[in-house]
Amino acid sequence: MTKxxxxxxxxxxxxxxSLKRLPDEFYNDFLSDIAKNRxxxxxxxxxxxxxxxxxxxxxxxxxxxxxxxxxxxxxTAVSPTSSDxxxxxxxxxxxxxxxxxxxxEGLEPLLDWLHGLQEVNHGRKRGEGWRISVGCGSQDxxxxxxxxxxxxxxxxxxESPAYAGVIPMxxxxxxxxxxxxxxxxxxxxxxxRTTLEQWPAGKPKPKVLYTVPYGCNPTGMTATTDRRxxxxxxxxxxxxxxxxxxxxxxxxxxxxxxxxxxxQLELEEPEAGRVLRFDSLSKIxxxxxxxxxxxxxxxxxxAIDQHTATSNLQVPSLTQIIVFRLxxxxxxxxxxxxxxxxxxxxxxKRGMVKHLTGLAEWSSxxxxxxxxxxxLLAEDPTAASDPAHNDSEAVIRTRAFENGVLALPGTAxxxxxxxxxxxxxxxxxxxxxxxxxxxxxxxxxxxxERAAVAARRVQNGIAVAAAA
Ligand SMILES: Cc1ncc(COP(=O)(O)O)c(C=O)c1O
Numbered sequence: 001m002t003k004x005x006x007x008x009x010x011x012x013x014x015x016x017x018s019l020k021r022l023p024d025e026f027y028n029d030f031l032s033d034i035a036k037n038r039x040x041x042x043x044x045x046x047x048x049x050x051x052x053x054x055x056x057x058x059x060x061x062x063x064x065x066x067x068x069x070x071x072x073x074x075x076t077a078v079s080p081t082s083s084d085x086x087x088x089x090x091x092x093x094x095x096x097x098x099x100x101x102x103x104x105e106g107l108e109p110l111l112d113w114l115h116g117l118q119e120v121n122h123g124r125k126r127g128e129g130w131r132i133s134v135g136c137g138s139q140d141x142x143x144x145x146x147x148x149x150x151x152x153x154x155x156x157x158x159e160s161p162a163y164a165g166v167i168p169m170x171x172x173x174x175x176x177x178x179x180x181x182x183x184x185x186x187x188x189x190x191x192x193r194t195t196l197e198q199w200p201a202g203k204p205k206p207k208v209l210y211t212v213p214y215g216c217n218p219t220g221m222t223a224t225t226d227r228r229x230x231x232x233x234x235x236x237x238x239x240x241x242x243x244x245x246x247x248x249x250x251x252x253x254x255x256x257x258x259x260x261x262x263x264q265l266e267l268e269e270p271e272a273g274r275v276l277r278f279d280s281l282s283k284i285x286x287x288x289x290x291x292x293x294x295x296x297x298x299x300x301x302x303a304i305d306q307h308t309a310t311s312n313l314q315v316p317s318l319t320q321i322i323v324f325r326l327x328x329x330x331x332x333x334x335x336x337x338x339x340x341x342x343x344x345x346x347x348x349k350r351g352m353v354k355h356l357t358g359l360a361e362w363s364s365x366x367x368x369x370x371x372x373x374x375x376l377l378a379e380d381p382t383a384a385s386d387p388a389h390n391d392s393e394a395v396i397r398t399r400a401f402e403n404g405v406l407a408l409p410g411t412a413x414x415x416x417x418x419x420x421x422x423x424x425x426x427x428x429x430x431x432x433x434x435x436x437x438x439x440x441x442x443x444x445x446x447x448x449e450r451a452a453v454a455a456r457r458v459q460n461g462i463a464v465a466a467a468a
Contacts, residue, residue, distance in 0.1 A: 022273035027299035035148040041309035080338035098321035106134030107320040138280040138292030148303035157209035161413035186223025189230035215248035215368020218424035247280035250339035253347035254366030369428035405441040
């Protein structure tokens with residue numbers, strides 16, 4: 001049996017008997033009709049054969065790179081362990097690789113590096129039924145995964161509140177979004193169990209569950225190991241795949257040792273293969289470089305690749321080679337040092353957020369870049385229980401904006417819509433002075449709203465008295 005150890009948050013995989021995993025045929029039931037009807041690209045599916053020794057390829061309509069004007073590319077990057085800068089140059093055959101079309105799933109050297117990264121951080125070995133595809137950010141891959149697995153009208157499990165960028169994907173497929181309750185410790189697995197155990201007989205059960213387990217966008221929550229294990233168990237008992245969207249994995253700054261990912265925890269399951277994991281380089285290298293990667297069962301990644309082969313063909317080779325050169329120059333230790341630095345940056349920023357004591361409730365995030373404030377919009381406890389006075393939408397969109405602060409009302413993150421007193425505040429960009437001002441303006445906004453709520457209640461009271 002494979003064991004997991006967690007010294008300093010780095011996971012190690014101990015050698016043992018080969019991992020038991022679900023067979024490729026298992027995923028046939030998880031593919032959408034669209035995915036099943038896609039045919040492999042007649043050109044791209046033959047790309048690997050070009051590497052056959054002695055073969056002369058007349059296959060692809062690749063332009064001749066001798067005609068390309070670029071001869072070398074240099075960039076400078078900060079060392080992960082000091083403030084020194086290093087210049088890296090890409091030229092010759094490597095540049096040609098970056099200037100040419102390349103494999104749908106990603107450029108080979110980058111893919112190889114990323115496989116190694118997953119081995120180091122999640123203890124999963126190559127050759128055990130999983131692989132990686134690179135996408136134009138993780139968003140691209142999540143969209144393709146959902147389209148590859150979900151048919152129009154299907155029921156899907158979505159943590160609530162959920163990342164606002166994923167809700168439209170389910171809405172456009174007219175999905176029955178089952179909102180899965182969450183709290184500061186992650187998905188409320190007992191409530192999920194109840195939902196699944198009370199599922200109407202004869203109605204197809206959801207095939208996927210979407211969650212952001214580290215520094216969730218929007219709630220900032222990080223799911224504990226116990227909760228993750230319970231969700232994995234439910235996935236096995238009720239036959240669904242976990243879409244582990246984890247762009248804030250490397251932005252963990254909690255004091256406790258890092259919790260293992262779902263992808264890692266699968267090592268303790270009787271059979272692995274129920275997790276499709278999404279990583280992003282956006283929060284740690286650059287959001288504009290648009291590189292993310294999906295890790296999981298080959299059958300699901302093949303379906304994603306077939307989508308890519310008919311849509312954007314591949315992630316730009318040039319950005320992949322730039323990222324590869326940087327990562328290769330750092331090595332895995334350098335990468336770990338870099339992300340440690342980044343997470344420390346956000347930990348310090350989190351500390352700058354001043355208290356709105358008595359005017360809002362919140363849990364301090366342990367990863368990521370979001371505070372999830374519950375605005376206490378009514379002072380009077382009887383008014384506070386009235387849903388009409390528990391809606392942050394208008395308060396944030398108009399009153400807060402007029403007071404000079406912009407934030408996102410919680411409704412944007414409720415899969416099926418509805419009122420909520422919550423608001424998401426991103427603390428990634430602002431400096432100390434602006435934090436002070438923003439908190440002050442939010443405070444003013446809440447106090448003004450409280451006064452308005454009180455006035456409305458008096459008016460209503462007068463109206464009721466007059467009618468009587
Ligand atoms: C939870 C979540 N998933 C996915 C994404 C998309 O990230 P990427 O830039 O890798 O496409 C974001 C971006 O903010 C996010 O917060």
